[in-house]
Amino acid sequence: xxxxxxxxxxxxxxxxxxxxxxxxxxxxxxxxxxxxxxxxxxxxxxxxxxxxxxxxxxxxxxxxxxxxxxxxxxxxxxxxxxxxxxxxxxxxxxxxxxxxxxxxxxxxxxxxxxxxxxxxxxxxxxxxxxxxxxxxxxxxxxxxxxxxxxxxxxxxxxxxxxxxxxxxxxxxxxxxxxxxxxxxxxxxxxxxxxxxxxxxxxxxxxxxxxxxxxxxxxxxxxxxxxxxxxxxxxxxxxxxxxxxxxxxxxxxxxxxxxxxxxxxxxxxxxxxxxxxxxxxxxxxxxxxxxxxxx
Amino acid sequence: xxxxxxxxxxxxxxxxxxxxxxxxxxxxxxxxxxxxxxxxxxxxxxxxxxxxxxxxxxxxxxxxxxxxxxxxxxxxxxxxxxxxxxxxxxxxxxxxxxxxxxxxxxxxxxxxxxxxxxxxxxxxxxxxxxxxxxxxxxxxxxxxxxxxxxxxxxxxxxxxxxxxxxxxxxxxxxxxxxxxxxxxxxxxxxxxxxxxxxxxxxxxxxxxxxxxxxxxxxxxxxxxxxxxxxxxxxxxxxxxxxxxxxxxxxxxxxxxxxx
Numbered sequence: 001x002x003x004x005x006x007x008x009x010x011x012x013x014x015x016x017x018x019x020x021x022x023x024x025x026x027x028x029x030x031x032x033x034x035x036x037x038x039x040x041x042x043x044x045x046x047x048x049x050x051x052x053x054x055x056x057x058x059x060x061x062x063x064x065x066x067x068x069x070x071x072x073x074x075x076x077x078x079x080x081x082x083x084x085x086x087x088x089x090x091x092x093x094x095x096x097x098x099x100x101x102x103x104x105x106x107x108x109x110x111x112x113x114x115x116x117x118x119x120x121x122x123x124x125x126x127x128x129x130x131x132x133x134x135x136x137x138x139x140x141x142x143x144x145x146x147x148x149x150x151x152x153x154x155x156x157x158x159x160x161x162x163x164x165x166x167x168x169x170x171x172x173x174x175x176x177x178x179x180x181x182x183x184x185x186x187x188x189x190x191x192x193x194x195x196x197x198x199x200x201x202x203x204x205x206x207x208x209x210x211x212x213x214x215x216x217x218x219x220x221x222x223x224x225x226x227x228x229x230x231x232x233x234x235x236x237x238x239x240x241x242x243x244x245x246x247x248x249x250x251x252x253x254x255x256x257x258x259x260x261x262x263x264x265x266x267x268x269x270x271x272x273x274x275x276x277x278x279x280x281x282x283x284x285x286x287x288x289x290x291x292x293x294x
Numbered sequence: 295x296x297x298x299x300x301x302x303x304x305x306x307x308x309x310x311x312x313x314x315x316x317x318x319x320x321x322x323x324x325x326x327x328x329x330x331x332x333x334x335x336x337x338x339x340x341x342x343x344x345x346x347x348x349x350x351x352x353x354x355x356x357x358x359x360x361x362x363x364x365x366x367x368x369x370x371x372x373x374x375x376x377x378x379x380x381x382x383x384x385x386x387x388x389x390x391x392x393x394x395x396x397x398x399x400x401x402x403x404x405x406x407x408x409x410x411x412x413x414x415x416x417x418x419x420x421x422x423x424x425x426x427x428x429x430x431x432x433x434x435x436x437x438x439x440x441x442x443x444x445x446x447x448x449x450x451x452x453x454x455x456x457x458x459x460x461x462x463x464x465x466x467x468x469x470x471x472x473x474x475x476x477x478x479x480x481x482x483x484x485x486x487x488x489x490x491x492x493x494x495x496x497x498x499x500x501x502x503x504x505x506x507x508x509x510x511x512x513x514x515x516x517x518x519x520x521x522x523x524x525x526x527x528x529x530x531x532x533x534x535x536x537x538x539x540x541x542x543x544x545x546x547x548x549x550x551x552x553x
Binding site: 041042043044045046049123124126127128129130131133134135138141 | 409412413417420421423424427428433436442445446515516517519520522523524525526527530
């Protein structure tokens with residue numbers, strides 16, 4: 001079997017497993033227990049926790065089923081010479097989030113900045129920033145499950161078939177679709193928006209493509225899955241909403257604030273730019289990871 | 295470096311296993327302990343699960359968290375004591391990566407142990423919450439915030455402790471640590487006996503539990519919230535600094551090791 005055919009076979013098996021192992025329990029739990037009950041509480045932790053690791057499990061199972069072996073798993077830290085990428089993983093998402101909020105406010109003027117300045121005490125602002133930066137990387141054990149599947153396996157198999165740009169786009173779309181059972185229950189954007197849930201799917205695919213490009217760039221440069229897991233964890237543990245939290249002092253409509261479709265696009269402009277920059281860097285001819293060049 | 299990592303992992307595989315298993319004991323023991331002496335119409339485990347979501351259960355869980363922390367501290371001290379011999383120290387110094395490589399891996403494995411312990415605690419607590427909810431229909435206060443702080447507290451304490459272990463040996467540093475804890479305990483005792491307490495002992499206990507409850511719900515405000523939020527970064531920073539200091543002290547300490 002040619003190398004491309006083998007890659008395609010492994011990719012298909014991986015995707016079937018990654019989607020099946022997550023979607024089947026999610027759909028059953030959405031129907032039987034209700035999304036809020038199983039996802040937002042620990043009432044069904046035994047069933048909910050393993051689904052976070054579905055892509056990681058799919059990676060291991062695919063390697064086992066196709067007798068690929070367990071080399072090039074991207075599990076080495078590779079800290080030496082790569083600290084700047086770890087720093088980028090840690091700090092980029094909060095910075096993008098703050099920029100996104102600034103862009104949104106410039107376009108829509110949603111928040112009265114004078115009122116915000118009055119409410120935002122230095123202590124609360126500092127506590128929010130320090131909390132996100134301190135706790136974010138620690139919860140990388142939760143996002144490792146996804147990154148070990150998408151970035152450490154799917155991208156490797158997809159790139160020989162679709163090229164780098166194709167991997168960023170198709171990989172991002174697939175990653176976005178993977179979230180569909182959660183998006184349809186309002187996990188990402190709520191339910192109260194025009195075009196629900198299809199617009200939500202579309203937005204999630206856009207977000208995942210841009211964010212995925214950044215995560216792929218981190219993984220490629222370091223040849224390690226951990227920077228991507230850290231960036232993903234910082235995003236999930238408040239870093240992705242830091243701008244909104246800061247602007248609203250952690251109270252007010254920060255938790256319920258949901259921009260409409262156009263607003264979400266505007267808010268994600270810095271993320272799209274970062275994704276485009278990551279894609280540009282990935283496509284540069286001299287883009288060889290430190291370990292490839294050895 | 296991979297060889298050094300493999301050596302550390304092989305040498306301390308039981309500690310790594312214990313870091314995963316101790317949380318099972320720490321999290322589920324309160325449930326079993328609360329069944330002791332219960333004489334009810336319901337099954338003792340059901341009654342104990344009910345108590346877990348009340349103040350008594352909270353105290354037991356906090357106590358067991360503390361016990362787990364002590365157990366882990368005792369176990370992890372062997373990561374450094376295992377190679378405490380003059381011959382080995384001089385051999386390490388002649389290794390291409392030198393004693394810096396060995397210390398780096400010891401710090402990394404210790405970090406790994408604390409990480410595994412935290413992740414295991416986090417998931418065991420989630421399972422206990424699920425169990426208690428399905429038995430009693432009540433929600434138990436999640437301890438995830440406390441476990442996160444505990445992870446960083448362990449890093450913070452070890453950041454201070456390891457350079458002493460490297461310079462003066464594990465035994466001497468343990469002796470110094472016991473003295474420090476005794477002095478601290480004495481000061482706390484003096485304060486509790488003679489110091490001003492907010493509304494007597496009950497008020498003090500209420501204040502403490504009020505603080506713990508706010509911490510777990512993420513409701514702390516003011517300068518306390520800044521200190522709590524800054525603590526993780528400070529602990530990690532100190533841990534890295536501690537490695538640098540240990541590297542400087544290693545050969546001086548090795549000269550005092552027994553053969």
